[in-house]
Amino acid sequence: MLETLQVNIPSWSDLGYWRPELTLLSTFLVALIGDLIVRGRRPWVPFTLALAGMLLALGFAVADLGEPAHTVMGSLIIVDGIASFFRILFLVAGLATVLFSWTSEEIMGVKREAKGEYYALLTLLTGGMCVMAEARDILMLFLSMELVGLTSYVLAGYMRTSLRSTEAAVKYVIFAAVSSGIMLYGLSLFYGLTGETTFVGIREALFANPPHPYALLVVVVLVLVGMGYKIAAVPFHHWAPDVYEGAPTPVTAIFSVGPKAAGFALMIRFFYTTLVAGPEAAGTSNLLRLVDWPLLIALLSAVTMTYGNLVALRQTNVKRMLAYSSIAHVGYILMGFLLLTSDGLQAILFYLLVYMLMNLGAFLFVVAINNHLRSEELTDYAGLGFRAPWLATMMFVFLISLTGLPPTAGFIGKFFLFKAVLAQEWYWLAILAGLNSVISLFYYMRVTKAMFFTEPAESDGAAAPLAIKPLEYVVLAALCIPTIGLGIWWGPVRDFADQAIARFNVGI
Amino acid sequence: MEITLTHYLVLATLLFLTGMLGFIVRRNAIVMLMCIELMLCAANIVLAAFSRWHLDLGGHVFVLMSFAVAAAEAAIGLAILVEIYRRRRTVNVDELTTLME
Numbered sequence: 001m002l003e004t005l006q007v008n009i010p011s012w013s014d015l016g017y018w019r020p021e022l023t024l025l026s027t028f029l030v031a032l033i034g035d036l037i038v039r040g041r042r043p044w045v046p047f048t049l050a051l052a053g054m055l056l057a058l059g060f061a062v063a064d065l066g067e068p069a070h071t072v073m074g075s076l077i078i079v080d081g082i083a084s085f086f087r088i089l090f091l092v093a094g095l096a097t098v099l100f101s102w103t104s105e106e107i108m109g110v111k112r113e114a115k116g117e118y119y120a121l122l123t124l125l126t127g128g129m130c131v132m133a134e135a136r137d138i139l140m141l142f143l144s145m146e147l148v149g150l151t152s153y154v155l156a157g158y159m160r161t162s163l164r165s166t167e168a169a170v171k172y173v174i175f176a177a178v179s180s181g182i183m184l185y186g187l188s189l190f191y192g193l194t195g196e197t198t199f200v201g202i203r204e205a206l207f208a209n210p211p212h213p214y215a216l217l218v219v220v221v222l223v224l225v226g227m228g229y230k231i232a233a234v235p236f237h238h239w240a241p242d243v244y245e246g247a248p249t250p251v252t253a254i255f256s257v258g259p260k261a262a263g264f265a266l267m268i269r270f271f272y273t274t275l276v277a278g279p280e281a282a283g284t285s286n287l288l289r290l291v292d293w294p295l296l297i298a299l300l301s302a303v304t305m306t307y308g309n310l311v312a313l314r315q316t317n318v319k320r321m322l323a324y325s326s327i328a329h330v331g332y333i334l335m336g337f338l339l340l341t342s343d344g345l346q347a348i349l350f351y352l353l354v355y356m357l358m359n360l361g362a363f364l365f366v367v368a369i370n371n372h373l374r375s376e377e378l379t380d381y382a383g384l385g386f387r388a389p390w391l392a393t394m395m396f397v398f399l400i401s402l403t404g405l406p407p408t409a410g411f412i413g414k415f416f417l418f419k420a421v422l423a424q425e426w427y428w429l430a431i432l433a434g435l436n437s438v439i440s441l442f443y444y445m446r447v448t449k450a451m452f453f454t455e456p457a458e459s460d461g462a463a464a465p466l467a468i469k470p471l472e473y474v475v476l477a478a479l480c481i482p483t484i485g486l487g488i489w490w491g492p493v494r495d496f497a498d499q500a501i502a503r504f505n506v507g508i
Numbered sequence: 509m510e511i512t513l514t515h516y517l518v519l520a521t522l523l524f525l526t527g528m529l530g531f532i533v534r535r536n537a538i539v540m541l542m543c544i545e546l547m548l549c550a551a552n553i554v555l556a557a558f559s560r561w562h563l564d565l566g567g568h569v570f571v572l573m574s575f576a577v578a579a580a581e582a583a584i585g586l587a588i589l590v591e592i593y594r595r596r597r598t599v600n601v602d603e604l605t606t607l608m609e
Contacts, residue, residue: 045566084528139570146577150584155589166592167604174540176599178531180581181547185524188554188567192517195562197570240606 011080017070017079019060020087021134024127027053028120035116041110046116050098050123056457057126058091068267069505071136071243078136081503085216085349085496086133086265090258093356094126097254099475100364105371106159117463118158122254125151133265136273137198138187141266145230145335148259149176156247156255161215168246175239183226189219190274199273206274206287213290220291223270224300226429230263233330241311244323249370253363256326257356264333264352273338278506279342297337305331306432308440319366319376321443324358326404328440329355330412332433335421343423344499347416349497354401354413355487361398361479365391368472381447383456388466390473392451394480399444401483404437409486416494434435524550528536537599539587548578 015022031053038045061084069080077123098119101107107118126148135141154503157169193198193215194205206216225236232240244252272278276285288294301483308328313320335356336348366376368391373380387390401410414437421430456463486493527546534540552571559567589599596603 139566139573142570143573143577146581150580153584153588157591161589163595163606166588166595167606169588170537170592170601170604171607173581173588174537174544177541177544177581177585178547181527181544181551184548185554188551188558188570191567191570192554192558192561192579195558195564197566246607 014070014072017064017067018072018077019064020057020091021127021130023057023060024123024130027057028127030124031116035120040114040115040116043115046119047098047102048294050119051095052124054091054095054098058088058095061091069503072134076137076140077131077134078505079134080505081264081500082268082349083130083134084503086261087130089261089353089356090126090129090133093254093257093360095363096360096475096479097250098122099471100253100367101250103371103469103471104248104250104367105374106367107250111288117377118155121151121155124329125155125254125258130260132262133269135266135501136200136269138190138202139197141270142184142187145180145183145226145266147232148262149180152176152255152259152299155251156243158248158251162246165248166247168243170383171239171246172243179226179236180228183223183229184457186219186222186226189215189222193219199414200268201289201345203274203277207277210287210290216287217291220275220293221296224296227263227267227270228300231260231330231333232327233334234307234327235302237304237307237327241320241323244326245278245317245320245365249319249363249367249376252323252466253360253367256363257360258320260326260330261352261356264348267337268345268348271337272345272504273506275421276340278504279340279345279501285340288316293340294424294426297334297463300336301331301334302429302432303331304328305335305436307331309443312437312443315443316378317376318378318381318447319363321378321447322362322366325440325443326359326403328436329359329402332417335417335426335429335433338421338426338429339424341420341424343420344500345504346494346497347413347420349488349500350416350494351413353493353497354409354483357479357483357486358398358401358410360406361400361476361483362395364472364479365395365398368468368476369466372466378447378450381450382454383463384466385452387413387463388468390467391466391476395451395477396448397480397483399448401487403441403444407440407484407487409483409490412487412490513557513561516553520550520553520557523547523553530549535600536588537601538586540601541589542584545578545582548574 035046065084065424069399070079122243128144128151131144135144157166191375193211196202196205230235243442275287284367305328306427308324312324314322333348333351336344401408404410404414420429524547527543530543531540552574555567555570593599
């Protein structure tokens with residue numbers, strides 16, 4: 001057996017293409033040690049370190065944008081267009097969350113211990129998500145998903161003394177572990193079918209020697225369970241509302257965009273590489289037909305968006321309502337996966353970027369309000385339009401963008417998705433998505449109505465203006481301006497997505 | 509009787525289904541975590557068996573890594589369960605209902 005062993009020693013020079021991830025990982029260690037040195041008494045030390053590390057990583061990621069595709073660590077990791085695109089998305093989301101966590105009472109409140117670990121873990125989470133977008137081997141796929149998962153459980157249960165936070169962590173850990181177990185079983189069967197662990201090797205083996213359709217279907221469904229769980233698609237969504245509601249709100253904000261987008265990045269790379277030979281080959285591939293992939297995804301998408309929207313209708317807690325709305329958005333994004341074409345891929349990338357801006361904005365607004373009201377109930381949002389007019393106006397922008405109304409980025413994102421679906425003549429799905437957008441208008445506007453058209457209660461100063469911190473204004477404005485801007489002038493970001501697709505490498 | 513690949517796969521399938529069934533039926537969070545370990549074990553057996561069958565070491569490496577991950581997951585899972593047991597005096601998942609609608 002030893003004769004067949006081919007040792008593939010990775011070269012150190014590869015690591016130069018992996019500067020953002022290396023920066024994030026070393027920031028994680030430095031922030032942990034820094035926190036130990038100041039004995040947890042000066043939370044600004046780990047905060048500053050995490051912030052500096054993320055900024056540096058973002059700088060590296062932007063500088064590496066034009067690089068051609070490279071593998072790192074032998075065959076485990078690839079840095080190409082898709083990876084560079086998602087790196088930037090994750091780093092922006094991570095930065096916004098780090099900044100906002102500094103203002104959050106839930107994280108920085110007086111009773112909270114171990115504030116330093118929080119920032120270190122956020123850095124590690126961001127790094128893990130970047131690796132998810134770069135995995136090109138089922139081993140790395142599994143390890144990166146677990147890295148993000150393990151970090152997330154700790155962050156979800158970060159408020160150790162809170163019943164809700166610990167309960168969220170328990171539910172997260174149990175559902176995540178079982179779905180990753182199922183996915184690992186699927187991956188092991190993929191390995192059994194092909195004898196390969198790299199995505200490219202799996203594709204070549206599958207095309208050279210097509211397996212029985214049912215065998216392939218079972219394996220694909222098992223792997224979809226793990227990924228569907230990560231993106232919280234129905235029927236693997238049970239954890240999402242509870243975890244989103246129970247976790248500290250800044251953590252929920254990054255959960256709702258980061259690991260979800262990372263799950264999509266992983267799905268893009270895995271399925272575009274193993275089932276078809278990249279976006280251009282989607283029309284001619286036969287493996288898609290073997291498993292009836294379009295129908296599988298269309299059903300998943302239809303059920304996810306309808307369920308998310310219908311249940312969101314009867315929520316009275318804004319955080320929980322946004323959790324269901326984020327499930328519905330996964331349904332919209334899945335429409336882009338129907339035939340694994342480059343149109344669909346472009347729509348997915350654009351929508352994920354837009355979704356990151358608007359959903360992060362909406363959740364961070366909830367953080368800002370929670371700092372003052374200690375509540376996320378819709379009834380307590382009454383009159384916020386008068387008490388914090390600027391913040392409420394920005395929330396209004398995020399909400400109409402989430403609904404998908406012009407002139408916001410959400411409209412353009414939905415337009416691309418609908419275009420991709422209609423081009424493939426899946427009319428019933430497009431009509432269903434349209435109806436769903438109308439339903440979502442109702443519950444998003446309920447928040448607007450509470451904020452602007454309901455008088456605040458007169459009792460004990462409940463109508464007094466809120467003292468919003470400058471940092472909260474800055475971060476929310478930084479998310480709000482592009483949300484409107486991309487609705488009017490979306491060209492540059494569409495080109496950015498196009499370049500990512502053009503440099504999407506499924507060959508090496 | 510010679511032990512073939514099929515025997516390993518049947519064993520793995522049975523182990524996986526046992527774990528799955530246990531996860532669905534039992535309500536004690538610690539037992540549920542143990543059932544998940546059974547499912548991971550099943551996947552490891554498949555990987556190791558196919559690794560030998562394909563004469564490729566990739567599967568063996570995968571098994572080693574997945575051991576490490578399973579251990580880390582169990583450590584974090586149990587730590588969280590200890591935390592919730594301190595507050596609730598129970599680890600029955602049916603009684604964790606603070607976050608239900």
